[in-house]
Amino acid sequence: MTVSEQPKIRLSEVTRAFDGVRALDNVDLTLAHRQSLVLIGGSGSGKSLLLKCILGLVNPGSGAIEVDGVSTIGMSDSARMDWMKRFGVLFQRQGLFDSMLIWENVAFRLLNEGDLNRAEAREHAIARLGQVGLPPETADLYPSEVSGGMQKRVGLARAIATDPDILFLDEPTAGLDPIMSTIISELINERVDELAATVVSIVSDLAVVRNIADSVVMLHEGRVVWSGPIAELDETDNPYVRQFVTQSVEGPIEMPELAS
Numbered sequence: 001m002t003v004s005e006q007p008k009i010r011l012s013e014v015t016r017a018f019d020g021v022r023a024l025d026n027v028d029l030t031l032a033h034r035q036s037l038v039l040i041g042g043s044g045s046g047k048s049l050l051l052k053c054i055l056g057l058v059n060p061g062s063g064a065i066e067v068d069g070v071s072t073i074g075m076s077d078s079a080r081m082d083w084m085k086r087f088g089v090l091f092q093r094q095g096l097f098d099s100m101l102i103w104e105n106v107a108f109r110l111l112n113e114g115d116l117n118r119a120e121a122r123e124h125a126i127a128r129l130g131q132v133g134l135p136p137e138t139a140d141l142y143p144s145e146v147s148g149g150m151q152k153r154v155g156l157a158r159a160i161a162t163d164p165d166i167l168f169l170d171e172p173t174a175g176l177d178p179i180m181s182t183i184i185s186e187l188i189n190e191r192v193d194e195l196a197a198t199v200v201s202i203v204s205d206l207a208v209v210r211n212i213a214d215s216v217v218m219l220h221e222g223r224v225v226w227s228g229p230i231a232e233l234d235e236t237d238n239p240y241v242r243q244f245v246t247q248s249v250e251g252p253i254e255m256p257e258l259a260s
């Protein structure tokens with residue numbers, strides 16, 4: 001197999017249980033270089049956990065995870081620090097540092113790695129903020145001084161700040177208006193097309209899924225219940241996908257009873 005044929009990310013039979021309940025159950029997944037994969041599924045289906053396992057933040061109980069053919073399970077802390085530099089990550093709750101200015105958050109890695117001085121890093125951060133539609137004035141505010149949707153975009157600016165090879169984006173458009181969602185979708189597509197990034201995102205907005213996905217994996221109770229190219233999302237009669245696409249209450253994805 002040549003390097004170009006090697007999958008960028010490969011998971012095989014990844015299982016992780018908490019208190020005897022499988023939150024990830026025999027997950028297989030293959031993603032080629034320069035592809036955009038979107039994970040879909042109901043709340044608690046294991047989407048965020050899957051990203052954390054690939055990043056090595058949570059150890060799977062069993063199974064194999066490889067990035068560029070290298071196993072990521074059981075890596076030493078120092079090896080992981082180096083390896084993580086290739087990833088740009090937007091966590092579901094952003095994970096911004098409250099005590100740092102927005103530009104310092106965006107430039108966090110650049111400042112830590114010491115390649116740029118503070119003035120250069122600030123300029124770089126302002127350019128990244130511009131790419132996610134935030135004006136330069138935002139740079140000198142604290143995260144608590146901007147709206148939830150703006151914090152989401154700051155998190156995204158930080159994830160792309162070092163032009164990483166692999167992007168993991170947990171709900172990059174949650175809480176954004178539809179126009180801003182389209183702008184962010186285009187930004188994600190640009191990373192794949194121009195910077196040859198490989199992207200795994202978790203998205204529940206169907207318009208965004210259709211805009212950015214090359215392929216889709218659907219999780220339900222920790223299992224992959226469907227996977228396929230985006231073109232097949234509307235063609236398949238898989239009941240889980242149908243329920244998701246039609247946004248229906250009826251179907252195999254059970255919703256909790258609401259108290260009346």
Ligand SMILES: Nc1ncnc2c1ncn2[C@@H]1O[C@H](COP(=O)(O)OP(=O)(O)OP(=O)(O)O)[C@@H](O)[C@H]1O
Nearest residue numbers: 018023024041042043044045046047048049050092
């Ligand atoms: N560190 C943990 N300890 C215990 N249980 C966990 C842990 N992380 C995840 N889980 C459980 O694993 C399941 C999947 O969680 P996960 O966060 O991946 O859901 P999700 O698909 O991202 O949902 P949402 O769309 O609501 O964000 C849940 O039942 C959750 O409680």
Ligand SMILES: [Mg+2]
Nearest residue numbers: 047048049092
């Ligand atoms: Mg989640």
